[in-house]
Amino acid sequence: MEPRDGLGAKVREEAKTEEHKREAVGLKDRGTLYEHLRLTDVLSEKKNGEIPFNTEGSIAFENDNFVGKVIFKVRPNEESELPESYKDYFKKYIRKFSLQVQGRIKKRLSGPVYLGGELGRSPDTPESRPMSIGFMQKGFSRLCLSTISLLRSGLHYSLGDSEQEPHIVLPLYSVSDTFLETDEKDAPSMGVEMFDEDEKSVKKRRRSKIKNIPEMSPDKVYSFSLHNHNLDLFNWKVEGIPGMKPMQLSKYWQNRPFRISAYVHSESPSRPHTDATKKYLFCFQLVNKRSSNSFRSRT
Secondary structure, eight states, X not given: OOOOOHHHHHHHHHHHHHHHHHHHHOGGGGSBOOSSEEEEETTOSSTTOBOOBSOSSOEEEEOSSEEEEEEEEEOOSSGGGSOHHHHHHHHHOOOSEEEEXXXXXXXXXXXXXXXXXXXXXXXXXXXXXXXOOOHHHHHHHHHHHHHHHHHSTTOEEESOOSSSOSEEEEEHHHHOSEEEEEOGGGOOOOSXXXXXXXXXXXXXXXXXXXXXOOOOOTTSEEEEEEXXXXXXXXXXXXXXXXXXXXXXXXXXHTTOOEEEEEEEEOSOTTSOOOGGGEEXXXXXXXXXXXXXXXXXXXX
16 A cells, blocks of 8 residues: 655655745755766756755655655865855864755665665766776775675675676665654754764664665655765865875776665675666766866876
């Protein structure tokens, strides 16, 4: 039996209100658009709709499997590039970006939901292909990822092949920095501050084995967040890892876009995560024009 579409109707109404506000006051008053960094919803029917960063309120989105709201927070180089309401947030934390999502699945999906990063395709990479890294770098990358898999249950990764795009994902339930399952009436509000979860609950989730992770229910609202202090999306580099110099991502990703996505994989967890086996809950894509230009200048 399908649940009442309370949240879906609410999200669609908020989307209409949001569009009206944007037309009236402009996008930048509801967040920030950066000239070199573009964020879009890959699954949206509005193909060229850009999502602003650092919004005070949430941005509604919907697709075949999920209806919800998102706030994407990113740290720029200068404090003056932040909305006033976000200056204190980034002073408190060393995070480079934060993703905050709230919503519900439209129908029951079999299997755990994965959350993580993927490389998308570009005009220069219309077909799936591996990352451009050397033999030693590939060996080191596999060693690091294998070590992570010993510490975190459910890790799946690929450096790219003929079947799957380069990606690294973990079960959403255990990898999220905060995760709340509530009835619609008890869902927390979304804004500048992140969702609040009890520390004991966080530790319990993080220790969960993939076989014990509960499936999502269409009757519940899920509020979760993810943040990172090493992946600098504004400058397209990784930094702050002990013993490693900052790494420009365009060296390994070329001019391919980066996607933060959540999906259900319909086959055994160890099988390749291909387009045919994934059902997406969301897929937000980032393109950094500065890095694309720098890559082209070297080729």
